[in-house]
Amino acid sequence: MDRKHPENEEALQSKSLSWCSPCLIDHAEPAPISTNVTLDVGDSELDLDGPSLIERDSFDNELLEKQTEVVIAERADNIDDDEKEDKCGGLHAESLDQEGEQMQNALNEVDSYKSTFSLASKVQPKEDECIQKDKCELGKLDIEDEGSSEDRDLSDSVSTDNTLEDSSEFGRPAPVLAGSTGNHIEGPGGRMSGPSSPLLEQSGGSSALSHRDEDVTAESWRLHRKHVFVLSEAGKPIYSRYGNEEALSSTMGVMMALVSFVQSGENVIRSIYSEDHKVVFVQQGPLVLVSVSRGRQSEQQLRKELQYVYYQIISMLTQGSVARIFERKKNYDLRRLLAGSEKILDGLLNFVDSDPSFLLSAVHCLPLSSSLRDSLSLILQKAITPNLVFSILIAKNQLLTIVQEKAVIEDARLEPADLHLLLNLIRASSAFQAGEIWTPICLPLFNPDGYFYAYISYLDPPECTVCLLLLSTDKEAFYSVAECKRRIEESMRTQNSLQSIAAIQSYSVVQVGVSDLRHFMYKPFDVPDNCKQLTQFTSPEMEAPYSIEEERHRLFDMYRYLHSRIHSSSRPLKLIYHVAEKETLLAWVTSKFELYTCFSPLVTKTSAINAITKLLRWIKKEEDRLFIRYPPKYSTTPNPSKGSRGAKGGSDRQDMTDNGFLSLL
Amino acid sequence: MKKPDVKLVILGDVNVGKTSLLHRYTERRFKDTVSTVGGAFFLKQWGPYNISIWDTAGREQFHGLGSMYCRGAAAVVLTYDVTNWQSFAELEDRFLALTDTASADCIFAIVGNKADLTDECASVPHPEAERDACPCPSPVSTTKSHKQVVKEDAVALYKRILKYKMLEEKQCQAAEAMCFETSAKSGYNVDLLFETLFDMVVPGILRKRAEGLSQTVDLMECKGTGPKSSCCY
Ligand SMILES: Nc1nc2c(ncn2[C@@H]2O[C@H](COP(=O)(O)OP(=O)(O)OP(=O)(O)O)[C@@H](O)[C@H]2O)c(=O)[nH]1
Numbered sequence: 001m002d003r004k005h006p007e008n009e010e011a012l013q014s015k016s017l018s019w020c021s022p023c024l025i026d027h028a029e030p031a032p033i034s035t036n037v038t039l040d041v042g043d044s045e046l047d048l049d050g051p052s053l054i055e056r057d058s059f060d061n062e063l064l065e066k067q068t069e070v071v072i073a074e075r076a077d078n079i080d081d082d083e084k085e086d087k088c089g090g091l092h093a094e095s096l097d098q099e100g101e102q103m104q105n106a107l108n109e110v111d112s113y114k115s116t117f118s119l120a121s122k123v124q125p126k127e128d129e130c131i132q133k134d135k136c137e138l139g140k141l142d143i144e145d146e147g148s149s150e151d152r153d154l155s156d157s158v159s160t161d162n163t164l165e166d167s168s169e170f171g172r173p174a175p176v177l178a179g180s181t182g183n184h185i186e187g188p189g190g191r192m193s194g195p196s197s198p199l200l201e202q203s204g205g206s207s208a209l210s211h212r213d214e215d216v217t218a219e220s221w222r223l224h225r226k227h228v229f230v231l232s233e234a235g236k237p238i239y240s241r242y243g244n245e246e247a248l249s250s251t252m253g254v255m256m257a258l259v260s261f262v263q264s265g266e267n268v269i270r271s272i273y274s275e276d277h278k279v280v281f282v283q284q285g286p287l288v289l290v291s292v293s294r295g296r297q298s299e300q301q302l303r304k305e306l307q308y309v310y311y312q313i314i315s316m317l318t319q320g321s322v323a324r325i326f327e328r329k330k331n332y333d334l335r336r337l338l339a340g341s342e343k344i345l346d347g348l349l350n351f352v353d354s355d356p357s358f359l360l361s362a363v364h365c366l367p368l369s370s371s372l373r374d375s376l377s378l379i380l381q382k383a384i385t386p387n388l389v390f391s392i393l394i395a396k397n398q399l400l401t402i403v404q405e406k407a408v409i410e411d412a413r414l415e416p417a418d419l420h421l422l423l424n425l426i427r428a429s430s431a432f433q434a435g436e437i438w439t440p441i442c443l444p445l446f447n448p449d450g451y452f453y454a455y456i457s458y459l460d461p462p463e464c465t466v467c468l469l470l471l472s473t474d475k476e477a478f479y480s481v482a483e484c485k486r487r488i489e490e491s492m493r494t495q496n497s498l499q500s501i502a503a504i505q506s507y508s509v510v511q512v513g514v515s516d517l518r519h520f521m522y523k524p525f526d527v528p529d530n531c532k533q534l535t536q537f538t539s540p541e542m543e544a545p546y547s548i549e550e551e552r553h554r555l556f557d558m559y560r561y562l563h564s565r566i567h568s569s570s571r572p573l574k575l576i577y578h579v580a581e582k583e584t585l586l587a588w589v590t591s592k593f594e595l596y597t598c599f600s601p602l603v604t605k606t607s608a609i610n611a612i613t614k615l616l617r618w619i620k621k622e623e624d625r626l627f628i629r630y631p632p633k634y635s636t637t638p639n640p641s642k643g644s645r646g647a648k649g650g651s652d653r654q655d656m657t658d659n660g661f662l663s664l665l
Numbered sequence: 666m667k668k669p670d671v672k673l674v675i676l677g678d679v680n681v682g683k684t685s686l687l688h689r690y691t692e693r694r695f696k697d698t699v700s701t702v703g704g705a706f707f708l709k710q711w712g713p714y715n716i717s718i719w720d721t722a723g724r725e726q727f728h729g730l731g732s733m734y735c736r737g738a739a740a741v742v743l744t745y746d747v748t749n750w751q752s753f754a755e756l757e758d759r760f761l762a763l764t765d766t767a768s769a770d771c772i773f774a775i776v777g778n779k780a781d782l783t784d785e786c787a788s789v790p791h792p793e794a795e796r797d798a799c800p801c802p803s804p805v806s807t808t809k810s811h812k813q814v815v816k817e818d819a820v821a822l823y824k825r826i827l828k829y830k831m832l833e834e835k836q837c838q839a840a841e842a843m844c845f846e847t848s849a850k851s852g853y854n855v856d857l858l859f860e861t862l863f864d865m866v867v868p869g870i871l872r873k874r875a876e877g878l879s880q881t882v883d884l885m886e887c888k889g890t891g892p893k894s895s896c897c898y
């Protein structure tokens with residue numbers, strides 16, 4: 001890469017200042033970001049030539065010297081947030097002050113588990129309102145006032161990503177107990193100095209059994225890039241991504257101790273930042289979910305992933321029954337009900353780490369000529385039975401088409417997250433390939449307390465790439481739903497649909513015809529008159545140089561990074577031009593879409609802008625092929641209220657509960 | 666479309682090897698499985714007859730569906746793991762009640778799977794101490810495990826089931842003939858198990874046909890035998 005590029009130099013200069021200073025600058029004001037950059041969103045024209053902030057960034061240790069970034073920021077919309085934070089900060093200061101000694105003890109306890117966790121927590125109790133940054137050397141404990149933002153779980157009260165070495169990265173004006181992250185990459189024990197690359201480690205999709213059997217005291221266990229734990233409020237282990245939960249019960253005990261200690265002060269623990277780990281806590285009903293991550297994912301993203309884990313658990317048990325179980329018996333061992341489901345959760349976490357659908361909260365559908373998609377939809381539309389509410393056709397883990405019951409679609413739409421959970425269930429259970437499955441499933445965003453009954457069957461045995469998923473609200477409907485499948489099979493045979501589906505290829509970026517463009521992800525936002533539509537995104541196949549898994553993960557990490565900057569709650573950005581060592585990325589969000597592009601490193605700003613204009617034109621032209629434009633509907637219920645949310649689900653839940661869980665207690 | 670004449674249901678705790686047994690029988694091999702979700706429906710051609718088989722999930726999470734899978738069943742296979750006493754105890758505690766919806770003349774088989782794991786000499790009678798162990802069975806090891814359930818336990822259970830169903834043993838099969846020890850891994854007794862059961866349900870199919878009557882409402886509806894009728898499972 002050309003190191004004499006003017007931006008690079010500029011960046012080095014602008015950075016050197018902040019590097020030299022011994023402590024982080026606590027900006028009481030928003031960072032000195034550029035104000036006079038014009039951004040013409042309407043016409044898809046970008047102007048990056050105006051004065052703009054150039055940030056350096058330490059995406060990777062070895063890339064340290066090689067990156068520049070142009071950031072055009074939106075500001076002035078966070079004043080409210082900041083004020084709120086401010087208050088929270090004050091509150092905490094109070095309560096923590098009083099219990100400073102106790103807090104110290106709790107943190108010492110964490111310290112003693114440092115060997116397990118590498119949690120370098122030397123947070124000192126505060127002495128006055130002014131935060132003693134220099135004293136708090138390594139750890140940062142981020143606590144939030146109870147209830148203040150339970151709902152906006154996507155906001156993080158401190159946006160600092162402690163892997164950034166960047167003068168504009170700082171806590172909010174009054175960060176809570178924020179210490180300098182002290183993360184000098186050059187220093188000893190830098191996070192990237194581990195013997196194995198986290199990307200390599202992650203790439204092994206090895207069997208869940210071996211993960212379960214892992215030695216939790218081994219160094220290799222500690223080196224996992226992202227741990228996920230689920231425990232009950234009584235501190236009982238429920239799930240661990242790596243290693244057996246039993247062996248980790250003391251570790252989980254400490255986590256629970258932290259949670260309840262902070263709770264006793266009427267606070268909610270949200271995250272702990274240490275030198276090389278981020279620990280994020282999510283409390284959902286009687287469950288506590290913890291993510292311990294070495295990567296540079298944002299707290300916000302980790303929080304969302306934990307939310308997905310929670311939803312997957314709920315999809316198997318429903319929120320109501322989980323709540324009831326723990327109401328009756330605080331120290332109930334939920335693994336009794338979840339035994340056997342670990343692979344589904346393992347699968348979800350691997351899915352989350354490799355598929356952008358979760359990051360973008362959007363569904364990836366397979367590109368398909370609209371005539372073929374329409375003919376498939378029509379086949380589904382014709383094969384119906386009472387109480388059928390969704391008919392979904394999936395190929396290669398991507399959506400071919402989805403048809404919904406009229407009454408249901410008016411009531412609510414299928415959230416991408418619910419569809420992701422269904423796809424994960426199908427993906428994680430390769431045993432589905434044999435026979436026809438009939439199983440209760442809860443779609444937590446649709447209705448966290450009701451069950452649907454899912455019929456799952458592959459249409460092309462033995463290859464098993466085309467999967468039919470039919471959702472009914474009637475527990476007893478298996479045979480009539482299975483009959484729908486026969487009819488669908490029949491129609492597909494006469495229309496030769498399976499051959500047409502087998503011929504479908506995801507597209508190559510080459511087809512876009514823009515040189516230097518290597519990959520992109522494009523997510524259009526719903527336009528108002530189309531708001532019942534499923535949120536979707538489109539993305540070409542990952543090709544060389546991203547055909548190697550390791551490189552693929554690296555690119556995905558960069559996308560995640562850009563996504564976290566775009567969606568930062570303290571300083572959301574509209575546009576990021578990020579020059580990395582091996583590629584140049586450009587992320588752009590407008591009122592109409594969100595776009596992430598990856599170019600070869602030699603691209604210039606002008607050519608990148610031209611390329612994006614061309615890309616947007618191409619997408620517009622291909623729209624009908626790339627997206628499901630208008631999900632078709634059918635009507636299966638003479639009495640529309642019957643199939644709609646709540647009513648039916650409620651009675652089914654009762655059913656399950658009475659037959660099942662309550663008898664166990 | 667093939668119309669099933671009769672239904673067979675496989676019940677038993679998580680991880681005892683229900684799916685593996687069925688795989689071994691239908692695909693002639695032992696392969697990696699994932700814990701079953703809900704229930705999986707298969708159709709097996711047996712001579713001129715079509716037999717539907719439900720491989721159910723052992724997880725407590727799916728307990729509520731059990732009676733639905735069992736409705737009208739002609740045969741129920743109660744499966745346990747010979748190296749895990751708890752899996753045997755669960756049959757009576759948890760699964761037997763599900764069979765209340767089965768056909769009145771339902772045939773029961775009791776199957777102790779994973780026989781390959783046991784070292785006959787090492788068998789120990791009911792280790793009470795291990796009953797309250799962790800709910801998840803210990804991972805499969807290559808070393809021989811202690812046999813925790815012997816065939817006499819199964820025979821005794823079979824007799825209790827007949828009593829529960831208020832059936833006379835002399836009208837039914839001899840208990841010894843209905844208790845199997847199998848290995849999905851080696852294939853030991855797997856064909857014997859399924860084929861014995863298939864042969865046993867055939868007289869029931871014939872009887873039903875002769876009577877021209879059906880046991881359930883579902884069956885009533887499709888007496889017209891339209892080629893596309895959706896019932897008769
Ligand atoms: N050694 C040995 N292992 C077996 C045998 N049968 C099954 N297993 C193993 O036991 C585990 C569980 O087998 P499954 O067939 O999935 O058990 P299942 O009863 O279907 O479990 P659920 O679907 O969760 O109810 C797998 O790891 C199998 O490889 C056997 O005969 N011998």
Ligand SMILES: [Mg+2]
Pocket residue numbers: 683684685699700701720721722723
């Ligand atoms: Mg199974």
